Amino acid sequence: MIVCVAVVGHQNNPLYIQSFTDADDALKLHHIVHCSLDVVDERVNNPKKSGPTLNETFLGLLYPTENYKVYGYLTNTKVKFILVTTDLDVRDADVRNFFRRFHAAYVDAVSNPFHVPGKKITSKTFAETVSTIVKSFGLSSAG
């Protein structure tokens, strides 16, 4: 299950963060997303390590912890997408697919002329799209 998705601006400022848990614990997900920026930074700053994936937007698994997984995605404009999932058995392809759709939704949202670049995304449509994408996550592979 995806517990959290986030859009982080190029200055590492949160632009959109949405948790999908029942409990009132969004803050811990904020923390996870925030700390995962360390890994994103590290990957971006050390291109040696990332090697062949240098030009790829999908950053892959950022956090191999026991209990949850954090995936990252970096757009050309250095906007980061972070996905936190408690699903420990996730297929890479699913995540890639998720990010691709998420990216498209993001591009739609920021193309809104009333959106100020670098500001938080307040679009309801974006939120709805995201929640649809999150709900459909993993279904394609299952079905």
Added chain:
Amino acid sequence: MANFLAQFQTIKNSCDHLVIAVEDVSDLWPTIKNGFEERFPLKRAYLNNKTRNPVPVDNLPAVLILTTDARLRSRFPHEQYLFWFREPYATIVLITCEDLDEFKTILKPRLKLIVQNDEREWFIVFVSKAHPNNDQATKMAKKVYARLEVDFSSKKRERCCKFDLHRPEANFWEDLESKIVECIRNTLDKRVQFYEDEIRKLSEQRFMPESLAFMFEMAHLHEDALCEYDELELCYLETVNITGKQRDFGGVEHGDDQATLLNPGKKPLTQIVQDDSFREFEFRQYVFACQSRLLFKLNRPFEVASRGFSFIISFSKALTMHENILPFSMREIWVISACMDLIDATASNYNEGLAPLDIEKEFYRLQGDLYSLCRVKFLRLAYLIGYGTNMERSPVNSASLSMLPWPKPAVWPSVPPDASSKVLAKEKLILQETPAIKHFGIQRKPLPLEPSLLLREANRRRASLSAGNMLEISGSDAMSKMFPSHKAQTNSMTRTNSSPGLDSSIDRPMRLAEIYVAAEYALHSTISNPELWKSFSSVEEFEQKYLELTKGAADNYHRSWWKRHGVVLDGEIAAVYFKNGNFDLAAKSYEKVCALYAGEGWQDLLAEVLPNLAECQKILNDQAGYLSSCVRLLSLDKGLFLTKERQAFQSEVVRLAHSEMKQPVPLDVSSLITFSGNPGPPIELCDGDPGTLYVTVWSGFPDDITLDSLSLTLMATFQADEGVKALRSSTAIVLKPGRNTITLDLPPQKPGSYVLGVLTGQIGHLSFRSHSFSKGGPADSDDFMSYEKPTRPILKVFKSRPLVDLATAVSSALLINESQWVGIIVRPLNYSLKGAVLHIDTGPGLGIEESHVIEMESYADLTNGSTETVTNGALENGSSTVNKDFEQLTLHDGRIEFPDWASNMTSILWIPVRAISDKLARGSSSATPQRTNIVDGMRTVALKLEFGISHNQTFERHVYFLTLAVHFTDPFHVSTRVADKCHDGTLLLQVILHSEVKAALTIHDAWLDLQDGFVHADRGDGRPTSGFFPLVISPASKAGILFSIRLGKTDAEDASNVLESDSILNVRYGISGNRSVGAHPPVSTKHSATEDAKQDLVFQSALVLQRPVLDPCLAVGFLPLPSSGLRVGQLVTMKWRVERLKDFENEVPQHHDEVLYEVYANTDNWMIAGRKRGHVSLSAKQGSRIEISILCVPLVAGYVRPPQLGLPDVVEANISCNPPGPHLICVLPPALSSSFCIPLMMSASSSVFLRHSMRLAILALLSQTIEMQHGKYWRLICVKLVRLRFIRFLNQNVSGKQHL
């Protein structure tokens, strides 16, 4: 096969060197043993690795063992392959022989027997005992050795070497070593090949790689050994997974909770063997231990850490799978010990600064990861035994703990029978637990530290064992037990007291305290490490360990790339410090965390930490810090705190601001109070004008806040350093939450455009400043990084420019000596004249008719096409004056105050004035028409207009000074001429009236009062025929009136009158003119009289009537100039001829034969050489004549007046000019001549040069003068002179002058 393992282990432990067998055929070993063994370990050898690539190995150890030794003899062939690594890698055959026959018969067959075993790598060392002096023996030994070589060496391989006992050859040892290495290499290759084949064949016998690996390790081929171990691990995991056979996992023994992943010898291998295979728990740790040992040997602690971390993770997973058979919380405990071991081992093996930077960073990151993993597990265990209340419910802890599942033992541990007192103690602890109160009364639901309720989880695990009494522990009931109410608590107390024991705890669900106690007991039995157990023994110990782990993690993260992890953990450390009263350190750490969150705009997280920091600062009495924290709290997103909480922040700020602060603290409230100018174009002011500035101030405070003072700086956009002006509002301002508009007085500013700078002010003793512009909205919380915004000018002050234009309305002359309207056009130039005051001061000869009102009316200037013209709807076609607005004003002390309607439009002010002139107008003769001097009619009006925006007297108003010149004139200019001289002595005097004004003049009457010596002809009254009148004279036209007069004496009655020297012409006239055009009817004092047509004016003019000049004495004639014309710089002789026409009668009684002459010439145009004034002799005889000539040089080209000759002694009337001199003559520009090329382009400094130039010019003139007199010769010289340089020139000039 696994049975061999025990043996394998022991053999492995005993083998640490390669073995080289020595076959001592001729009993030589004891004598040469020392010499041979000294060679070991071999300094350098090249061995092949698994891929048959040569690898250099330094200091390869090996041991020489006789084949007869027990160690080699006792082995059985069937073990051979398995433990091949311990078999000799080379065999050295030692022989000696001194006789060829003996060699052939005895030794050779024996050697053949020895070396026939192909498996072995061998070579023969022939030891020559022959003494060097003994030639015979030496020769013999050589023969035998030669024979030996023939028999045993082949072309492919040398298998013999000769060792001279007494005199070893220099290269023997090298030879020997190379042979040994060769043998070892070959053996190794062979055996590796064998093992590989074997592995392929016996894929199930997984120990084979280890033999190989160990063999590599022995051969110091660590890399290869590592590869083999890696392979072994893979193979093992494959087997474990593939077979699917339920194997014993292991890990149930006492002490297994402590990880052995760095100590391969912790458990003998025999213990981990079971059922023909290995127990996973031990074996995987064992393999990892072997790997890490090799990695440490390879000096790669980083790899140990990295492999170790993933090993721990994967092994922890394995432990999870087998959790139900393992002791309670075995997994957590194992991870803790594994992490700690790994951290210690890698840290001690790690040499800082050796590895590349990224590896080093990564290493510390791993250390941090290990620490934090360890920390999480430690926290989990601590929670299980009831230390949860001591844990910070921070996002970090929540993130790591709330997603970490509870331990899943087969059965949740139950309360031991004798633990009732402990349970009681725990109950008490739970009771004492108070939910953590946040500062400022912030109420938040605490973040979870548990994946699900421990109470429910534990009881579920128990319940699954016994009958399902889930009903009791579900829902709210469980909650009430988690935080027991008082009643429920007493209830449970009695129950615990009444029926302690195992059965009851199984039957009924456990209470929280019981769960804690049970977990504690279970853990105690699981944990074998007393150190670790000590950490759980008390809250203090727990905290200490917690701090140690957290610090470890934070420190290591700080040294890695993962700064955020480090800083966040600093926050956790700060929480502990805070709890322990170490506020100083806590504040420092909290500050770091806050800076991190604030820097990147993670407001939600910041809102969690910032109150803690504020509390620290409050306790530390750090007022500045506390205030700024409060302000930051207020400026966070409004949604993050309740209004009540935000009000609490504000009240803190206000309380502190009004309290006695030791030092006034400056406070930056940029995030809270923002300001902007009003939307729309900037205020535009003229230079020197004050104004009012409206500023929108946005307050982010939740309540009204009173600012005791406020000031705002204006910054000029053109210069940053200058022009910062503060606008103050000294009165207190109450800011409402949200938008406020405040007004500030704006003193006059320098020209330029201004932007808003900084807002400063006071709240109580607190001075604050804000430099954040807003777009009229609240402070942008997202814009945490951009303080610089495009600033819009708020104020524009224009450079000094004309603001108003005053001009006379009429350019033509007005009537003198009559009251006339002077129109002054007041044209404001895009500037309001509201409240303007005009001071009028008339010059001499001009007075204001104060009895009359001043009129003011709007004025439309058609020619300018100004805006007023367009907007003025009442514009009449063809009329320049629009009487839309008309007002009569009165003059007070020479001041007129402008009406409001005139403030923005061009208006005209009509002022009644009267120019006084007591001079009588004089007529002139038409022969020499002399106009009256225009200056005589000029009068001035000094105007001073005070105007400007400022109505009070604080600032100086604009003042506009202007002196207007107004031209007044008589209506006519009179000239006379004698039209005809009749024979009867009557003169027809024509009086010509030139109209001087732009108005139609109507002459009603005219008469002449004659001077003495003239009388009217026909004894008339001097009036022309009345039928002439009225005579209308249009502007700028003339009219003539004839009077007939004659010379003669006046009558007797007239004689009584004073004799008039002048004749007076009287003209009674009327004027009809428009005051906007020029002269007009005089302003009548009475309104009724303005329409009176009979209001006639009288004009008087004096006329000079001269008796006619009838007898000229002298005639002056100007003689013609040379026909070649005049040229600048060229001398010309002006000549006049003076001729005596007749004798003087009596004018010049003396000097009859001399005439005084004077030449008048404009010195700008002419240079006169010669006497300008003097006497010339002219005989008194009639008809005598002389010529007066004078040398002149024209100085300028063009038409100039020539010099004129005057005869001052002779009355003008006696001089007749015949022929008359020309008025103007033409002077041509100078001919191109070097003499006049004045080098003006020379540098300015050479003023000397310029002076010389002047001299040069003069000299040129001179030269021409000379030329005139002396001819061409001199001219040539002078031209040359001109061309010379100046010094020489001057010298020569002197000589020339002398010559001259």
